[in-house]
Amino acid sequence: MDVACLLIPTFALAxxxxxxxxxxxxxxxxxxxxGRTVLEASPSAAxxxxxxxxxxxxxxxxxxxxxxxxxxxxFYQRQFVALLDAxxxxxxxxxxxxxxxxxxxxxxxxxxxxxxxxxxxxxxPFPMWEGGAWSTSVSTAMSPLPVLGRGRGRGPAPGLPTxxxxxxxxxxxxxxAAFRPRLGVGPGKFPAMVAAHRAGPGGVSALPAxxxxxxxxxxxxxxxxxxxxxxxxxxxxxxxxxxxxxxxxKAAVAAQFGPTGARAWELxxxxxxxxxxxxxxxETIVVHVSFDAPIGSRETILAAAExxxxxxxxxxxxxxxxxxxxxxWAATERGQxxxxxxxxxxxxxxxxxxxxxxxxVLEQAVFPGPVAELALELAALVPQSGxxxxxxxxxxxxxxxxxxxxxxxxxARYGHCPVGRVVEVEPWSRIPERRAALIAFEP
Amino acid sequence: MVxxxxxxxxxxxxxxxxxxxxxxxxxxxxxxxAALTLRGRRLRVAQVQDAxxxxxxxxxxxxxxxxxxxxxxxxxxxxxVFADLSRQGWSVQSY
Numbered sequence: 001m002d003v004a005c006l007l008i009p010t011f012a013l014a015x016x017x018x019x020x021x022x023x024x025x026x027x028x029x030x031x032x033x034x035g036r037t038v039l040e041a042s043p044s045a046a047x048x049x050x051x052x053x054x055x056x057x058x059x060x061x062x063x064x065x066x067x068x069x070x071x072x073x074x075f076y077q078r079q080f081v082a083l084l085d086a087x088x089x090x091x092x093x094x095x096x097x098x099x100x101x102x103x104x105x106x107x108x109x110x111x112x113x114x115x116x117x118x119x120x121x122x123x124x125p126f127p128m129w130e131g132g133a134w135s136t137s138v139s140t141a142m143s144p145l146p147v148l149g150r151g152r153g154r155g156p157a158p159g160l161p162t163x164x165x166x167x168x169x170x171x172x173x174x175x176x177a178a179f180r181p182r183l184g185v186g187p188g189k190f191p192a193m194v195a196a197h198r199a200g201p202g203g204v205s206a207l208p209a210x211x212x213x214x215x216x217x218x219x220x221x222x223x224x225x226x227x228x229x230x231x232x233x234x235x236x237x238x239x240x241x242x243x244x245x246x247x248x249x250k251a252a253v254a255a256q257f258g259p260t261g262a263r264a265w266e267l268x269x270x271x272x273x274x275x276x277x278x279x280x281x282x283e284t285i286v287v288h289v290s291f292d293a294p295i296g297s298r299e300t301i302l303a304a305a306e307x308x309x310x311x312x313x314x315x316x317x318x319x320x321x322x323x324x325x326x327x328x329w330a331a332t333e334r335g336q337x338x339x340x341x342x343x344x345x346x347x348x349x350x351x352x353x354x355x356x357x358x359x360x361v362l363e364q365a366v367f368p369g370p371v372a373e374l375a376l377e378l379a380a381l382v383p384q385s386g387x388x389x390x391x392x393x394x395x396x397x398x399x400x401x402x403x404x405x406x407x408x409x410x411x412a413r414y415g416h417c418p419v420g421r422v423v424e425v426e427p428w429s430r431i432p433e434r435r436a437a438l439i440a441f442e443p
Numbered sequence: 444m445v446x447x448x449x450x451x452x453x454x455x456x457x458x459x460x461x462x463x464x465x466x467x468x469x470x471x472x473x474x475x476x477a478a479l480t481l482r483g484r485r486l487r488v489a490q491v492q493d494a495x496x497x498x499x500x501x502x503x504x505x506x507x508x509x510x511x512x513x514x515x516x517x518x519x520x521x522x523x524v525f526a527d528l529s530r531q532g533w534s535v536q537s538y
Contacts, residue, residue: 249531251530255465255532255533256467262465422460431497437459438459
């Protein structure tokens, strides 16, 4: 069991219900609405025919008593980042998936969780694939993980849970109970995600490596990490379950769907070799200001933003660094948010040039309401560099320097350099794909 | 101290160029390609220009054994396909 998947279905709705628990107790249908489109729907709303992507008018026609909540994407993203930060205190390798899904690498962590294992309370088994079927009991208590492939009842001695169980429960505890998280454990990211879907709210489920293909046979192709078009084509071909997909020859699936189909076939076999990739962390400087009374005047907002720039630049100057990117963020008193990312043509550290770049963005911004909080984040920090003039102009050298600077800007903009370099690997090889390769160009 | 950027290193970002792409090929009774489907279009083979076989990396766990065909399609385009003799299946690849 190498990978854990923490799943919070309908994450946006879970965030809203956590803030308004009285709504969770009410038997009402609830949908998070983004503009005029339904973003997520509660199970009771789904039973009435409300679904994600539906127009609001259509949803209200299906469910006249539907309660709607205006979406707050920036708030949900911050909640998700807080969840990832909590997971990183348990496992150093945490990879974010879509909103509400996070993967954690469990390799080598069992020894670190010995302290967590010293808990009282008798263990209780939780669902896992054994003997050709999923078990139905659900437990949220501390429980020992049964030994893989050897059936229930042959795991660790009852009494104290093992470090492995303590680790799994620590991961589950990273999300507030009000979010009703589910945890799945498996040999790879996709099996762990399927196991998480099988777990009940607040529960844990495991999918062992042995017999993974049989366990996944009854799983719908809707869970595959492929585009909606590929899922539609799979359904048209009568391939509704992963078992039907796994039964086909791999070459036939690859010929029909290309590399995406080949990967889907591998996942249907229970094989997911993709490792958990930790999210990149970069240093940033964040400054913010809150207003006692929400501000609607643009001049006041501009004055506050100029003040924020001054505060951020004092920290930047102390570190003798420059910033390649800035993020402006504003929130209204009703919880709605506005955000803009500005990537500069070159790294900036001067007040005048920074204000010249950010002022037009604020002047043209359309805020969703009176602003209650304003924040500025300077990111992609680099050491300050001067411009060394040359007496004799070397055209080719200057061109290369400009090219390298442009590539650094691209990397700051996209997070990676989109330009590659061809290198010869085995030019003498009779196998064509061995002769040359594309390597990322690091400016 | 500057925080570790956790940026992915360069080594595992090496991507093979000219990787074979799976393709649907109709072969005749002798195993020679008669037609293939490229980008959803079925194209008949007008002429077989050349055929050769490579057997390599037999010392690895997964030897490479391919029968290449250089074909002229009915529209005049020249493509190279190969039949993977060890794993079955056809692919198109420049040679």
